[in-house]
Amino acid sequence: MSKPIDITIRPIRREDAQAFNEIRRVHSVMRNTLALMSDRVDKTEAMLASLGENDYMFVAETNNNGEKDVIGFAGLHVNSSPRLRHSAEIGISVAENYQGRGVGKKLMEQLLDIADNWIMLARVGLEVIVDNEKGLNLYKKLGFEIEGTKKYAVIRDGKFEDVYIMGRYNKNLI
Numbered sequence: 001m002s003k004p005i006d007i008t009i010r011p012i013r014r015e016d017a018q019a020f021n022e023i024r025r026v027h028s029v030m031r032n033t034l035a036l037m038s039d040r041v042d043k044t045e046a047m048l049a050s051l052g053e054n055d056y057m058f059v060a061e062t063n064n065n066g067e068k069d070v071i072g073f074a075g076l077h078v079n080s081s082p083r084l085r086h087s088a089e090i091g092i093s094v095a096e097n098y099q100g101r102g103v104g105k106k107l108m109e110q111l112l113d114i115a116d117n118w119i120m121l122a123r124v125g126l127e128v129i130v131d132n133e134k135g136l137n138l139y140k141k142l143g144f145e146i147e148g149t150k151k152y153a154v155i156r157d158g159k160f161e162d163v164y165i166m167g168r169y170n171k172n173l174i
Contacts, residue, residue, distance in 0.1 A: 006063070009059070009106055014045050017044040020044055056075065060098075060106060090124055090125070105138060105142070127165055129162075143169075144167060
């Protein structure tokens, strides 16, 4: 594991669209991402502008010789259906050269604090490709459990891959 770094977690802004795209475009990040986003910055800006009251999205940034660099992002989407309002889904991406340095953990902790202590969610879920060891290890450390497997759920490098469905439960509520 590489040396941890000082990072700041803050809400995402429209002007983060370029950095968002750059992180998602790196092959090792894209390999473990379930959704492919547009490379067009205007599309990403529009997506960021469309975030609603059920969306919580943050970036991790570090100070690189006086320049603030976005090195990761994570989002929490709360289900809006009345019967599902107690649950949300998480997505996360960290720049390749910052993986294993505590960035993902800090982003996830920010989202889980909101889920547990501010909007009182009973369940937070995510999906992860079954061979994403870094992601699986992080999620398990944060209390996520494998609930099941979606067979042939995603196409990666021209092959169908399985995905784990994982969940974390707020024991204070259930």
